[in-house]
Amino acid sequence: MSGEAAAGEAEIEARLAGGGTPLTPEALLARLAELGIAQTTIEHPPVFTVEEAKALRGTLPGAHVKNLFLRNKKGRMWLLSCLEDRDIDLKALGERLGGGRLSFGSAERLMRHLGVRPGSVTALAVVNDPEGAVQLVLDRALTTLDPVNLHPLANDRTTALSPEGLLAFCRAVGHEPALLDMD
Template sequence: MAHTAHANSEPLPTSPEQLLARLDELGIRTVTHAHPPLFTVEESKALRGELPGGHCKNLFLKDKKDQHWLVVALEDAPVALNSFDKVIGSARLSFASAERLWARLGVRPGSVTPFALVNDTERTVNVVLQQAMLEHDPLNYHPLLNDRTTAIRPDDLLRFIRACGHEPRIVDFGRHG
């Protein structure tokens, strides 16, 4: 467990400020709100008050072929790991460890975000975005730390992900009704 403690004291490979500067360089306008650290969807719901837009969850998964997946969806979208591999065409899925998360995306549990793709310079992570999520404007994600939330337009999110060298898979799942 010493390794995890070490990762917690290491500086982030990309700071939130560096991320926001990169978005700015790409001509992407965002709005960032500071708040106490949030670790769960429930905490986020309780705190956010009137922040407009789509609120999301981010799942960092690995499959049994050792591929990594970042699944980004609306916070209430059902993602059943025992059947979700069929939805995205992966091998059997499980949650990846905090060590893998740090090694691949350079963020800690509770701060998983599509913005962390800025750190996946080897492009080892497969990106899956929920179609229904992209119908919300703006979308809200942590900018690499969970003590703030950054709002971004869905088309700008796609532009950012592609600028990081990833082509996201947009998948229609988890619609209610």
């Protein structure tokens, strides 16, 4: 790929569907502070899988999540945040969500609608979706475990929030989450 083509691709990748640029992790943390939502963030080497996160975190307390960015054939999109050890049956989940057959959204779609790359997917990324194109779905268990540990838009750090703080943030950015019993 030529340098010009790579620069054009990077510019496209950095633009959200609404034309804006994605928030940085620092801007996200500032937004949490503006909203009065307490958080604690630690830095660590980048992690891309649940297994890597488990190996790295040691005894970090609280709920640890995995996130799935999903779509159906009609172009509807969902962001599922659930406890990291949940087994997810996409066929059953699609039926429960009324979305039919679900598949994973592409990296390009993920960047365009949530402003993050694979490995950094997080419920907090709904801040980059002011149009509300992505439906946030939270495992109801995340509302009962304190703290909830999430990536703050980058997979080289972890942010711990109270369940109330997570819900307040999602609502403040216009994404009332659907709560789903995943037991």
